[in-house]
Amino acid sequence: MSKGYEIETKCIQSGWKPRKGEPRVLPIYQSTTFKYDTTDEMGKLFDLEDDGYFYTRLQNPTNDAVAAKIADLEGGVAAMLTSSGQAANFYAIFNICEAGDHIVCANAVYGGTFNLFGVTMKKLGIACTFVNPDDSYEELCKAFRPNTKAVFAETIANPALVVLDIEKFARLAHEHEVPLIVDNTFATPVNCRPFEWGADIVTHSTTKYMDGHAMQVGGAIVDSGNFDWAAYGDKYHGLTKPDESYHGVVYTERFGKAAYITKATAQLMRDLGSIPSPQNCFLLNVGLETLFLRVERHCYNAQKVAEFLNAHEKVAHVNYAGLPGDKYYEVAKKYMPKGTCGVISFELKGGREDAVKFMDGLKLAAIVTHVADARTSVLHPASHTHRQMNDQQLKEAGVSPGMIRLSVGIENVNDIIEDLKQALEQAE
Numbered sequence: 001m002s003k004g005y006e007i008e009t010k011c012i013q014s015g016w017k018p019r020k021g022e023p024r025v026l027p028i029y030q031s032t033t034f035k036y037d038t039t040d041e042m043g044k045l046f047d048l049e050d051d052g053y054f055y056t057r058l059q060n061p062t063n064d065a066v067a068a069k070i071a072d073l074e075g076g077v078a079a080m081l082t083s084s085g086q087a088a089n090f091y092a093i094f095n096i097c098e099a100g101d102h103i104v105c106a107n108a109v110y111g112g113t114f115n116l117f118g119v120t121m122k123k124l125g126i127a128c129t130f131v132n133p134d135d136s137y138e139e140l141c142k143a144f145r146p147n148t149k150a151v152f153a154e155t156i157a158n159p160a161l162v163v164l165d166i167e168k169f170a171r172l173a174h175e176h177e178v179p180l181i182v183d184n185t186f187a188t189p190v191n192c193r194p195f196e197w198g199a200d201i202v203t204h205s206t207t208k209y210m211d212g213h214a215m216q217v218g219g220a221i222v223d224s225g226n227f228d229w230a231a232y233g234d235k236y237h238g239l240t241k242p243d244e245s246y247h248g249v250v251y252t253e254r255f256g257k258a259a260y261i262t263k264a265t266a267q268l269m270r271d272l273g274s275i276p277s278p279q280n281c282f283l284l285n286v287g288l289e290t291l292f293l294r295v296e297r298h299c300y301n302a303q304k305v306a307e308f309l310n311a312h313e314k315v316a317h318v319n320y321a322g323l324p325g326d327k328y329y330e331v332a333k334k335y336m337p338k339g340t341c342g343v344i345s346f347e348l349k350g351g352r353e354d355a356v357k358f359m360d361g362l363k364l365a366a367i368v369t370h371v372a373d374a375r376t377s378v379l380h381p382a383s384h385t386h387r388q389m390n391d392q393q394l395k396e397a398g399v400s401p402g403m404i405r406l407s408v409g410i411e412n413v414n415d416i417i418e419d420l421k422q423a424l425e426q427a428e
């Protein structure tokens with residue numbers, strides 16, 4: 001796809017390119033295998049000498065078309081899809097780290113990522129230092145060690161809604177000669193393209209806005225092609241030295257700018273196998289076609305809802321970077337001038353008890369463990385995701401007992417506000 005098209009056109013047109021007589025709409029290639037005429041033809045595929053499909057764990061035409069669309073939306077050279085956002089973040093790190101290595105990660109990240117990096121990766125011998133992304137550059141530098149291999153952060157943190165100063169983080173990573181990996185799930189490439197600000201790798205939970213209809217769980221890794229792995233000698237030896245499990249291929253020499261993604265596919269996906277189903281990729285693609293329309297409406301509605309809540313007497317505090325006075329208003333204006341996302345968090349003056357009454361009074365907004373859905377949804381962390389914690393522990397985790405996470409949908413905003421209004425009346 002030409003880099004020249006605008007994001008709206010790419011959402012619709014990138015990816016699937018039918019030739020004469022082929023289906024206009026992306027077909028679901030629900031096939032594990034692909035047929036060849038000679039032994040030699042297939043042998044060349046195993047040697048990575050020829051392009052072609054042979055087994056869906058490695059590549060599938062439906063999945064590839066959707067990966068190509070996401071790569072184009074982010075302005076990257078290539079992408080790989082995974083069966084969940086968790087798998088995407090794991091592979092993004094594991095592709096360049098092994099036992100004995102270390103990463104630096106913003107502490108305001110999705111809970112699943114926090115556990116993955118802080119607990120599970122540690123068991124694999126990969127250490128992680130969590131840093132406050134709002135700290136000064138000098139403070140952040142202290143987290144680096146000689147064995148640090150990557151920096152990780154979210155453009156808009158879920159659920160803390162911290163907006164990342166991407167240029168600060170890119171400089172931090174590059175001065176320490178490591179790539180910046182950014183999870184762009186909440187902003188989506190419609191509102192922010194981290195490669196334009198210096199990020200090297202972007203990840204997504206496609207489960208959220210990209211799908212947008214809560215139909216499939218999926219993930220993606222996009223490679224900008226900009227990080228020069230070969231410039232740092234042995235540091236990224238998995239990319240710059242022969243891969244014995246692939247007939248001695250040297251990824252940086254053979255695949256150039258696509259070295260990182262090719263290794264992720266040829267080695268990690270081959271060995272670990274978190275491939276999304278072609279059916280799910282098809283559904284994801286349907287979501288992507290309207291991403292630009294939905295994101296715009298999510299942001300429009302969330303802005304109105306945030307303003308309504310901010311002015312309401314029973315609301316103690318609202319977190320939304322679109323509100324002037326929000327801690328992240330300025331940084332969001334720089335990196336996401338069109339808007340941030342549809343997720344808001346707010347706090348009721350009446351605390352935990354009132355939050356429960358409010359939630360139970362909602363008629364339109366649904367109580368679900370999900371965000372970034374076309375349908376307005378709501379979650380009370382103290383009663384749900386953080387249920388096992390007492391009030392003191394909640395405070396330490398940055399979650400107050402009265403805090404509510406609201407994912408504003410694309411319904412008519414007046415209906416959403418009416419629903420919130422009547423539920424707030426039921427709170428004390």
Ligand SMILES: *Cc1c(COP(=O)(O)O)cnc(C)c1O
Nearest residue numbers: 084085086110158185205207218
């Ligand atoms: C949901 C989410 C994930 C995890 O993705 P799954 O698709 O649920 O595995 C990772 N990062 C962010 C920012 C998320 O919101």
